Amino acid sequence: MPSCTAGYTSGGIARIRILPAALPEYTRFTRLRRLVPARRVDAVLGWGRKPTARRARAYAERHGLPYIALEDGFLRSLELGVAGFQPHSLVVDTRGIYYDATRPSDLEQLIAAGDASPAELARARHCMALLRRHRLAKYNHAPDTLPAALAADRPRVLVVDQTRGDASIGYGGASEASFQVMLDQALATHPAAEVLVKVHPDVIAGKKQGHLLDAARRHPRCRLVGEDLNPWALLDIVDHVHVVTSQLGFEALMAGKPVTCHGLPFYAGWGLTDDRLHCPRRGVERRLEQLFVAAYLRYCRYANPYTGEAASLEETITLIADQKRQRDRLAGRWSAGGFSGWKRGFLGDFLGPAARLRHYRDTAAALDAAPAGSRLLAWASGVDDALAGRCRQRQLTLARIEDGFIRSVGLGVDLARPLSLVIDHLGIYYDATAPSELERLLEEEEFPEELLARAAALRERLVRLKLSKYNVAGSALPPLPRGRRRLLVPGQVETDASIARGSPEIRTNRALLEAVRARHPDALLLFKPHPDVVSGARLGALDAASKQLYDIDVGDIQVADLLDAVDEVHTMSSLTGFEALLRGKEVATYGMPFYAGWGLTDDRLRCARRTRRLSLDALVAATLLLYPTYVDPHSGQLCHAETAVSLLEQQRSRHGALTWKTRLYRRYRNTFVGKH
Numbered sequence: 001m002p003s004c005t006a007g008y009t010s011g012g013i014a015r016i017r018i019l020p021a022a023l024p025e026y027t028r029f030t031r032l033r034r035l036v037p038a039r040r041v042d043a044v045l046g047w048g049r050k051p052t053a054r055r056a057r058a059y060a061e062r063h064g065l066p067y068i069a070l071e072d073g074f075l076r077s078l079e080l081g082v083a084g085f086q087p088h089s090l091v092v093d094t095r096g097i098y099y100d101a102t103r104p105s106d107l108e109q110l111i112a113a114g115d116a117s118p119a120e121l122a123r124a125r126h127c128m129a130l131l132r133r134h135r136l137a138k139y140n141h142a143p144d145t146l147p148a149a150l151a152a153d154r155p156r157v158l159v160v161d162q163t164r165g166d167a168s169i170g171y172g173g174a175s176e177a178s179f180q181v182m183l184d185q186a187l188a189t190h191p192a193a194e195v196l197v198k199v200h201p202d203v204i205a206g207k208k209q210g211h212l213l214d215a216a217r218r219h220p221r222c223r224l225v226g227e228d229l230n231p232w233a234l235l236d237i238v239d240h241v242h243v244v245t246s247q248l249g250f251e252a253l254m255a256g257k258p259v260t261c262h263g264l265p266f267y268a269g270w271g272l273t274d275d276r277l278h279c280p281r282r283g284v285e286r287r288l289e290q291l292f293v294a295a296y297l298r299y300c301r302y303a304n305p306y307t308g309e310a311a312s313l314e315e316t317i318t319l320i321a322d323q324k325r326q327r328d329r330l331a332g333r334w335s336a337g338g339f340s341g342w343k344r345g346f347l348g349d350f351l352g353p354a355a356r357l358r359h360y361r362d363t364a365a366a367l368d369a370a371p372a373g374s375r376l377l378a379w380a381s382g383v384d385d386a387l388a389g390r391c392r393q394r395q396l397t398l399a400r401i402e403d404g405f406i407r408s409v410g411l412g413v414d415l416a417r418p419l420s421l422v423i424d425h426l427g428i429y430y431d432a433t434a435p436s437e438l439e440r441l442l443e444e445e446e447f448p449e450e451l452l453a454r455a456a457a458l459r460e461r462l463v464r465l466k467l468s469k470y471n472v473a474g475s476a477l478p479p480l481p482r483g484r485r486r487l488l489v490p491g492q493v494e495t496d497a498s499i500a501r502g503s504p505e506i507r508t509n510r511a512l513l514e515a516v517r518a519r520h521p522d523a524l525l526l527f528k529p530h531p532d533v534v535s536g537a538r539l540g541a542l543d544a545a546s547k548q549l550y551d552i553d554v555g556d557i558q559v560a561d562l563l564d565a566v567d568e569v570h571t572m573s574s575l576t577g578f579e580a581l582l583r584g585k586e587v588a589t590y591g592m593p594f595y596a597g598w599g600l601t602d603d604r605l606r607c608a609r610r611t612r613r614l615s616l617d618a619l620v621a622a623t624l625l626l627y628p629t630y631v632d633p634h635s636g637q638l639c640h641a642e643t644a645v646s647l648l649e650q651q652r653s654r655h656g657a658l659t660w661k662t663r664l665y666r667r668y669r670n671t672f673v674g675k676h
Contacts, residue, residue, distance in 0.1 A: 006068070007032040007041035009055040013070065018303035021310040022090045032059055043068050048097040050167055069097040072138070073300040074247065075131075075316060078323040078638070079141040079353055085637065086305035088316045098299070099168035099245060101264035101279055110294035111270060111286055120297060124289040127296065127313055128254050134321035135232040137251055141353075144230040144328070149223070150237060155193040158238040159186050160246045161216075163200050164209040172245035173277050174263035179211035179244060182262040185276075186242045187221060195221055196238065198248075201228045249273070250295075253288055267291055306632040306639050307646040315642070318454070322640035326629050327352035330423065333374035334358070334399075337366030338382070347377070347401070349636040350421045350629045363387065367394060375399050380428040381497040400428040404628035405575060406462075406644050407469050408651075416470075419644045420628040429627070430498035430573060432592035432607055441622040442598060443612050455621035458641055459582050466560035467648055468579055472531055474558035477565055484524040486566040489516055489550065490559075490576035491529040491542075503572040503591025505605070509542055512590060513549035516570045525550040528562060528576075577601065578623065581616060595619060 006026040008014065016022075019029060023045075032041065041063075046056030048071045060067035072081075073089025081087070091098060096105035116124070130136075135144055159182060162169060169175070186195055197216035202208040204226035216222040225234070231248050235241070235255040243249035244263040252259050253272055261268040262276045269275060269282030270291060302311045304319065311319075331354035339347060339359060348357045360366040363378060367387075370376055372395040378387065380400035391398040404420025422429060427436035447455075480486060491509045492499055499507050506512050509529075516525060527550040529542075547553070554562055559576055563569070569580040573593035580587050581600055588602040589595075596603045597610035598619060630644040631637065639647075 003027045004042045005030055005040060006043050006045050007059075007065075008045040009059060010047060010052055012052075013045055013047065016070075016090070017086050017305045017308060018088070018090065021303035021308055022301040023092060024310070032056070041065060045070055047071065048167065049100050049171060066094060069093040071097060071099075073302070074138055074250075074296060075136060075300070075302075075313070075320065076138050077140070077305075078320055078327065080139055083141070083353065084635070086635070088305055088311070088320065089300045089302045091299055092301055093299075097171075098266040098295070100171040101173055101266075102171055104281060105266075107266055107295060107299045108281065110298050111266075111291055112282070112284060113294075114284065114286055114290055116290050116293040120293045121289045124292040124297060127317065128289070128292055130314070130317045130321075132232075132254060134317065134324065135230055136317060136320055136324070137231045138247055140230070140320060140324050142228040142230045144233050146229070146233050146237065147225075147227060150196075150225075153237075155190070156238045157186050157190045157193045157195050158234055158241045158252075159183055159195055159197045159212070160241065160243045160248050161197060161199040161203070161210045161212040162244060162246055163203065164211065166245075168245040168265070169263065172263035172265055173279075174244045176211055178262050180215060182242050182244060182260075183212055183215055183219075183222075185260075185262075186240075187219065190240060193221075193239065194223055195219075196225050196234065197222050198225045198229075198234065201226055250291075254292075266295065304643060304646070306635065306637070306643050307650070309646060319640050319643060322625075323352075323638045326638050327354050330355050330629070332356070333371065334377050335360065335366040335370035335374060335396075336377040337361065337363040339379070346417055346631070346633075346636070349631045349638075350401075350423065351377075352629075352638050367391070367396070370394065370396055372396070375425075377401055377423070380424070380431075383428075397425055400424050402428055402430070403469075404630070405469055405578070405624060406467065406628075406630075406641065406648065408648075417633050418631075419633065419647060420630045420641075422628045428501075429594040431501035432594075432605075433501055435609060436594070438594055438622060438627045439609065441626055442594075442614060442619065443610065445622060445626070447615075447618045447621050451621050451625065452615070452617045455617040455625060458624060458645070459617065459620045461642075461645060463560075463583050465645070465649055466558070467645060467652075468559045469575055470531055472558070474561070475556045477554075477557050477561045480526075480552070480565060481524060484522060485520070485568070486526060487516060487520060487523045488526045488528065488554075488562055488566040488569045488576070488580070489513060490569065490571050490574040491527060491555075492572055492574050493530050498573050498593075499591070502593055506572055506590045510546040510549070512570070512572055513542075513546065515590060516588075517549050524552070526552050526554045526562065526566060528557065528559065529553070529555040530574075578619075582620070594623070 004026045005028040007030050009032045043066045044056050044060035045068050046053030048069045057067050071091045072087050073091055075089055076087050077085040079085040093106045096103045098105050098107040197212050199210045199213055203210035203213055216224045231251050235252055240258050241252040242260045245265040249259045250267045260274040264277050264279050269279045271285035296313055302313055302316045304311050330351045334355055334357040337360040344359050351357055367390055375397040376391055377399050380402040383400055388398055401421055401423050403418055404422050406420050407418050408416040424437045427434040429436050429438040494508050563580050563583050568586040569577050570588045571577040573591040577587045578595045590604045592605045592607050597607045599613035624641050630639045632639045
């Protein structure tokens with residue numbers, strides 16, 4: 001592809017992380033200044049028809065260059081841009097911009113063409129169903145709950161106000177007067193309905209000006225809705241929607257509501273809306289899925305703002321839906337005590353943008369200060385019956401936290417920041433003595449085909465990339481003797497809570513090796529000590545006599561390479577057993593890890609709570625897609641499993657060996673801190 005350069009005058013465009021992925025036709029982006037020769041630029045980028053783009057448009061006109069208008073896409077992000085959330089989508093328009101009905105735009109041309117294929121139309125129907133199911137709009141920061149006053153079932157009409165100065169109003173053929181006309185017509189044409197007037201929360205707060213605040217307060221049949229609400233919550237309770245140019249009108253069409261347009265938004269003029277204005281360039285009838293193909297599938301461009309990689313609409317919906325699910329699950333007040341300064345630096349990120357976390361010097365102080373009804377966060381291994389009992393007495397929800405299953409490049413004991421943690425309100429996944437949220441998911445959750453397909457793709461990707469929990473670099477696997485069945489026995493930290501709570505009979509690496517050797521006297525046993533034991537941070541090393549129980553020490557070999565080479569894995573409760581299942585290996589468990597008891601492993605023990613028989617992809621879906629919380633370490637924002645894998649892949653390519661900081665920290669830790 002020939003080298004093409006796009007210039008811009010706004011520093012805000014330079015901060016859009018997805019810009020290269022959204023505009024792959026350009027290989028270079030440069031800030032336009034007076035000293036930059038125009039011949040070095042092939043096109044000029046600007047933000048739509050906004051006043052901030054005047055310099056860019058003037059520059060393009062002065063130098064005879066094409067002007068390309070950018071705007072946020074119709075599915076932008078979880079939270080607002082002012083909260084630091086980058087866009088997941090952009091629209092790129094070479095003719096105009098979608099909200100400017102005074103001239104043609106690329107979107108208008110796409111709708112007019114009406115040449116969507118059957119496959120595109122089917123994809124549009126599927127994506128609209130996903131948006132409805134996950135209740136996603138352009139922005140997704142607002143709560144999805146209605147005020148109590150709107151709970152009653154009665155005829156209602158929604159009238160959507162907009163803030164003064166919104167560029168889409170004037171470019172959409174409307175004016176300030178259009179809003180009063182809209183309200184009057186809504187009242188007149190729906191005489192038996194309550195009229196909900198949705199205004200921006202900043203208008204209620206006096207930070208911005210709208211058009212209908214005073215009129216809605218004066219009229220007895222109007223109810224002012226000034227709360228920040230998910231649009232789908234309002235669409236649930238209304239029978240008709242009136243807009244000037246708001247995008248909420250298109251979401252209303254997706255919700256199956258009749259829409260009256262008092263201006264000319266992009267979706268007006270195609271036979272889908274009751275239009276009070278006319279655009280002579282439009283006038284042909286189009287179905288809703290045809291508009292969706294044009295607007296969401298062809299006009300918008302999508303990318304993952306955390307990885308910088310191009311994405312599809314479906315992938316973008318999945319990412320934002322997962323962010324929204326975890327944010328809503330973890331919203332509210334939290335207290336935590338006794339966490340190190342290092343962990344304090346990232347714990348709040350894993351609770352999401354709707355959580356309020358306060359740290360205290362220790363758990364006792366957090367317990368005393370936490371208000372009733374809030375949640376106490378504690379590292380799972382530090383929770384005992386006394387702490388759980390005190391939380392019940394104080395009416396606090398105790399949430400245990402632990403490393404996730406796709407964690408990092410490097411070990412936690414080396415202060416490698418995690419990409420995933422699990423936050424469990426019932427128990428913790430490795431404690432088989434009590435229920436956990438993961439166990440409940442595995443026992444009760446429905447796993448639709450779409451989720452199972454996503455799990456299968458993730459599983460295949462992990463295997464292909466040879467990713468595991470810690471992704472520590474290792475030595476090459478030496479040639480192994482032939483003719484004997486190869487069994488991998490992963491060692492564990494013997495003081496770890498996962499053994500105390502998940503392996504009641506066999507509790508040491510020696511006892512595990514003895515049991516495996518007794519069952520398989522002729523097998524080739526490969527023993528891999530736990531990485532924390534190898535690093536010198538934790539207890540669990542074998543004595544000289546125990547080393548006679550196995551054939552080869554593979555402690556320095558990467559676990560993914562080992563799993564490719566062995567026939568079976570025998571473990572107390574190690575995550576290596578789960579990683580072996582991902583690769584289609586046979587697994588024997590001597591304790592009760594989270595992946596045992598579902599018909600996928602050869603289990604020495606039984607758990608009466610686990611009665612279901614699961615497919616491997618159902619296990620993966622619950623364990624990797626639904627249960628953990630993932631965070632992008634650069635932005636500190638929630639992400640999801642697929643993003644975490646991409647970030648791990650990028651991290652691994654940059655950090656193949658131990659850094660000097662890690663080596664120095666290990667020397668300090670092993671000398672002054674000691675093993676635990």
